Amino acid sequence: MPKLSLQKKNFFVLFTLLLTFALLLVGCGEKTSNSSSSQENDKAEESNTESESSSREITHAMGTTTIEGTPTKIVTLYQGATDVAVAMGIKPVGVVESWAEAPVYNYMKNELDGVAIVGQETQPNLEEIAKLKPDLIIASKVRHEEIYDQLSQIAPTVAHETVFDFKGTAEMMGQAMNQEDKVNELLGDWDTRVADFQAKIKEKLGDKWPFHVSVVNFRADHARIYVTGYAGSILSELGFQGPKNLTDDSLEIVKLTDKESITQMNADVIYMFMENDETVKKTYEDWTNHPLWKELDAVKANQVYQVDEINWNLAGGITSANLMLDDIYDKFELEK
DSSP: OOOOOHHHHHHHHHHHHHHHHHHHHHHHHHHHHHHHHHHHHHHHHHHHHHHHHHEEEEEETTEEEEEESOOOSEEEOSHHHHHHHHHTTOOOSEEOOOSSSTTSOGGGTTTTTTOEEOEETTEEOHHHHHHTOOSEEEEEHHHHGGGHHHHHHHSOEEEESOSSOHHHHHHHHHHHTTOHHHHHHHHHHHHHHHHHHHHHHHHHHGGGOSOBEEEEEEOSSOEEEEOSHHHHHHHHHHTOBOOTTOOOTTOSEEEEOSGGGGGGGOOSEEEEEEOSOHHHHHHHHHHHTSHHHHTSHHHHTTOEEEOOHIIIIIOOSHHHHHHHHHHHHHHTTOOO
16 A cells, blocks of 8 residues: 655644544534524523413403503592502502592592592493503402403403402402402501400400490481491401391391480490481481480490491402501500
């Protein structure tokens, strides 16, 4: 076999080195390409996961509603929902008119300055709601069942069963608005206050606790006892018992049409509220001057208090619940 010249040998070695180097570059390029492709796939999967997690189904009184992301334009269609939104630090784009102190309750006036009014709680204006282009509507089955489908065509709509369960309203709104941590904080603060009141009232009253309580409302042609509902449920949570002569505590409201039924109001303490109306004042005077009224335990013990109807009945939210609790602390001369 003929021997290779030195020049040819050097050429062959150089060629081999260049070929090897080229192959190494190709291999590295493939790894880099595969790594880059893998990273892109990972990012795409993460993006899809985030998208899926931001889309959630909320189960409520009217069914199930899918909500994307975190809503920022909220319309609230009952007083308790408006109260809860403000307590969460969220300013709705639209609210229904308040029952008193219209257009909104004084204790929320600053926070709701400039907010659009979209009709009455019992009759929201669908056209005005649609103009606001909300991304979430908070409704109530008891008020809005008949228009729920129309509301849902405007924006995702969730509805609570009633209007006075401020805890249920807050929990539903926390889920729908992607603000569960904030709601848990608010409800946790409430639970702390309830425990504080229970400890202090037991220490003050001893064996006399728990007290029986009546929440009484005078109207133009009758009187009412609120057994459950907003005030009743809060008083029950605090540890109060209902009126002494009422055996059916499942009733929300007991309507009294004659003075002979005054005995049903009997309790250790009576909280009462009424409208500032001359006809209502006359009813109040007629009933409270009746001999049966003077025989009630709360009357004899000088434990009858007139309270703010908004905080005790009309507002229905967590802020008003705290204002109501402030009132009870004050009436029992307890340190808040």
